[in-house]
Amino acid sequence: MKEQSMSGIKPVATVMEMRTLRAAMEKDGKTVGFVPTMGALHAGHASLIKASASACDRTVVSIFVNPTQFGPAEDLSKYPRPLAKDLALAEASGASAVFAPSDAEMYPPGCSTWVDVQGPSQGLCGASRPGHFRGVTTVVAKLFNIVKPHRAYFGKKDAQQAAVIRKMVRDLDMDLEIVVCPTVREKDGLALSSRNVYLGEKERKAATSLSASLKAAAESARNGEKDAAVLKTLIRDAITGKAERLARIDYVEIVDGETMLPVEKVDKPSLAVIAVFIGSTRLIDNADIG
Numbered sequence: 001m002k003e004q005s006m007s008g009i010k011p012v013a014t015v016m017e018m019r020t021l022r023a024a025m026e027k028d029g030k031t032v033g034f035v036p037t038m039g040a041l042h043a044g045h046a047s048l049i050k051a052s053a054s055a056c057d058r059t060v061v062s063i064f065v066n067p068t069q070f071g072p073a074e075d076l077s078k079y080p081r082p083l084a085k086d087l088a089l090a091e092a093s094g095a096s097a098v099f100a101p102s103d104a105e106m107y108p109p110g111c112s113t114w115v116d117v118q119g120p121s122q123g124l125c126g127a128s129r130p131g132h133f134r135g136v137t138t139v140v141a142k143l144f145n146i147v148k149p150h151r152a153y154f155g156k157k158d159a160q161q162a163a164v165i166r167k168m169v170r171d172l173d174m175d176l177e178i179v180v181c182p183t184v185r186e187k188d189g190l191a192l193s194s195r196n197v198y199l200g201e202k203e204r205k206a207a208t209s210l211s212a213s214l215k216a217a218a219e220s221a222r223n224g225e226k227d228a229a230v231l232k233t234l235i236r237d238a239i240t241g242k243a244e245r246l247a248r249i250d251y252v253e254i255v256d257g258e259t260m261l262p263v264e265k266v267d268k269p270s271l272a273v274i275a276v277f278i279g280s281t282r283l284i285d286n287a288d289i290g
């Protein structure tokens with residue numbers, strides 16, 4: 001099937017075109033919601049687009065596999081890029097426009113400015129993936145400047161990313177509202193992710209250990225266990241017990257959901273956050289705890 005016959009939406013490829021489209025929305029007095037993505041869209045992305053479309057007059061989705069947030073040994077070149085399917089899903093979920101620029105459009109030669117948020121970006125994925133959040137905040141700041149949304153929608157699945165973006169918006173006085181939407185999961189609990197397509201059959205089964213371990217820890221906390229060390233051990237054991245040798249834990253932590261700093265006692269609402277390699281695929285997940 002030809003790309004464009006699957007969807008009426010034609011991707012906007014240049015910053016100039018996107019600015020022109022945005023100016024027309026401004027002239028018509030429309031509120032604009034924005035959903036930044038790296039494409040390979042699934043029901044998690046769709047939930048953000050739907051949330052925006054129900055609250056805003058217009059919804060802009062961006063699809064950009066941002067090279068500056070990938071480390072040299074990461075999956076940039078094999079990251080899935082099914083553009084035609086993505087356009088159809090974005091449109092069906094309520095998007096009014098899709099901004100899908102090239103690398104050269106976003107990072108023309110000579111580009112030398114970074115947005116580097118300290119604090120919540122430093123531990124967890126920030127420690128395991130040096131430079132990752134600097135790439136995320138730089139591209140998101142650029143996208144905010146191009147799309148100029150009233151609201152931008154992010155998934156709780158990437159809780160640290162959401163905390164870093166919220167901090168960037170506060171620290172740099174960016175004039176928009178950040179909305180964080182719940183994680184969408186498969187029936188067996190696995191959080192939807194564009195990277196789930198990398199999982200083989202056995203790995204896919206082992207991957208359910210992430211959400212199962214978080215559920216067990218949340219339940220234990222509800223039943224009165226407040227010691228973060230005990231809860232972290234419970235999570236680790238649940239993952240290695242269920243996924244056996246297919247799982248390699250990157251981190252298991254219990255943190256304050258805003259600062260992303262570890263807590264010792266779960267005596268106020270906190271967040272259990274985990275990153276686990278299943279085979280060679282790195283998956284993340286999190287759950288409210290306490």
Ligand code: AMP
Nearest residue numbers: 037038039044154155157158183184192
């Ligand atoms: P990505 O394309 O992976 O960069 O994700 C784009 C946006 O979709 C981010 O705000 C993610 O947090 C969000 N997202 C990804 N997976 C899910 C999910 N399973 N549920 C809700 N939001 C998600």
